[in-house]
Amino acid sequence: ACADWERVPWFDAVLHDKFIQHGVGYPGRYEGGRSTRDHGIESDDYISDELLLGHAMMIDRNGFVGNGAIRKYWLAQDFVRSIAMAKLSGVEYVEGDIHRQIVSWDNGAKVFVNRGEKDWTVQGRILPLYGYYAVNGKIESSIERINGSIVERSCDGKGTSYCNGRGFTSDSTLAIRPSVKGIEVVAPRKFKMPINWRATEPAPKDLSIFVHFKSDKAQRRDKIAFQADHSPKVGTGSWKGDVVTLDDRELDVPADAAAGIYSVEVGLWDPAGSRRYRLVGRDDDEMSYRVGMLHVDASGGLRFEPQADDSPANESRWGGGRGAxxxxxxxxxxxxxxxxxxxxxxxxxxxxxxxxxxxxxxxxxxxxxxxxxxxxxxxxxxxxxxxxxxxxxxxxxxxxxxxxxxxxxxxxxxxx
Known part of the structure; x- marks a missing residue:
């Protein structure tokens, strides 16, 4: 896998008017196996690339009638419209660092984009990883750090402004992150797997938990080889802090499940309407969250590989009980x-x-x-x-x- 890659707006230097409607790619491809929350079409990662190239704000079918479309429109549409037919006049790597780029347009607009781990201060704005500051006259748009918190704002220079303190999640995401540290092997093909759910806020109602063990060798179309769905003892509508489920249950790898590697994916759903809920973590676009990989050898031996946290700089960009x-x-x-x-x-x-x-x-x-x-x-x-x-x-x-x-x-x- 590529450890690091960065875009440079070379295509737009020649064909900006042709590429402006293209966003920066389909979200699934852009994510590249990473979490939708941190790298999807509504993420700071994706938005900062849209501003780097000067492209129109793109949204997917899940967000075009909700908060995602409205938020991106309020945040950057005025600036993007102001450079729609402008020509790119310059690209600068600050001190030779491709992670800090300044893009200039022939109508005077400038975009400062930070794709590096360290904060970058530009014209009084502190830009975190995936932060940007775009300015064209009185039109401004930014994702920046204010008093330690990553927030966003914009103004059109004509009396309309937008501010987002990000005290809440960017969409309908529940402030709940699932994880599994490891398993307890009880016998060949038998194990315990406690699941930890870190809940900054409770779910809106009591939901059920699904646990899927997936393999490319599975016969089912959804590739689920076996599962361990359950209902928590404490309802999800009352969750706060760290909650552990499945800790008192032994799980079996079925006899017809071949030796191999199984992706362990969990999530919350409402049996009444079969609706799944978006959580914090590595999303596969189906609101199913990978917590690790289960290795099963031919003799029934078991080994678990926890999922690494791939959030940007392991930093919370939304919610978390932050103040105003x-x-x-x-x-x-x-x-x-x-x-x-x-x-x-x-x-x-x-x-x-x-x-x-x-x-x-x-x-x-x-x-x-x-x-x-x-x-x-x-x-x-x-x-x-x-x-x-x-x-x-x-x-x-x-x-x-x-x-x-x-x-x-x-x-x-x-x-x-």
Whole structure:
């Protein structure tokens, strides 16, 4: 396998207008066997490559009607549109390092992309691994580190801005990571395999657990040779911290299972609707997570090889109970878009969310002479749902964004 590879936008130097709609490849190919969460089409890895090449934001069929499409649109569409028909005018490796590239466009736009392990400070922005800063006049877009946390933001230079404190997962991913450290061999072809589930937050409901042992030699089309599905003693809706399952059960390698190597894949699913849930870990695009490989020899001997953690720098980029991020004019752990309109600010959060608090500095967003008159929650049709209680301290107003409203209308007035 290739230990390291990096893109360089040579094709776009000649045919940018032809390649702009291509993203940076089909997600399964781009991942190359790595986790979807960390290297898939909605990951920082994939997005930073899209900005490196100046390509339009791409989304797959699982995300085109959900948070993934909206988030990527809010984050980078304005910048990408601004260079759609521009010509690439320069590519620079900073100090000869291909992991730090600066791409220049003939309309004055610049993109700084960090594909290296160490943080890179650019124009006051701290870029982590897979971070970037794109700027074209007043249009800006970035994935950066603020006060230690990796976050994202953008502005269109015309009164619309987007901030994402990443206090929650980027999609419907549950903040649960499965892992297996090893097995206890009980007898030939018989073993125990405790599964650890690290839950930063519980699942939305009690789910069942599937455990599949897969082999290319299996007769089934899905390549499952045998399995050990089970229901946890403690319901997944109550999980918090480290939870261990399957520790009290002996598993057998069936007599008809040939000697060889079996991929051990686990996950959570709802028997009522046969729906699987996305977790943190190595995803095979079917929400099945590899935790290791089971080696079975001809005499029934068993050996287990745990799955290595391939998260970028083993660093949490989402959730984890992080606090609110101060974006200067906005302080939040959630994701919102602010649109400055005549005598009002429209705050639209990403859908499919949990409740969170936001603080806005009205003076920084609009004018020091402006103050808040009222905040109204509205549904997706614009129908008013009621006034929202706010706390005002000087030019700053804070309120809670719930999981029901589509947007919030903040009425403002200017002192004369």
């Amino acid at each position: 991020t101060d974006f200067s004019a906005v302080v939040t752990s959630g994701a919102i878009r602010c649109q400055i309109q005549d005598q009002q600010i429209v705050v639209t959060p990403l859908p499919q969310r949990k409740a969170f608090t936001v603080e806005l500095d009205i003076a920084k967003l609009t004018d020091p002479r402006c103050s808040v008159d009222s905040i109204t929650a509205v549904d997706r049709t614009g129908k008013e749902m009621g006034l929202v209680k706010e706390t005002i301290k000087g030019s700053k107003v804070s309120f809670e964004i719930d999981d029901k409203a589509f947007a919030y209308w903040i009425k403002i007035s200017k002192r004369t």
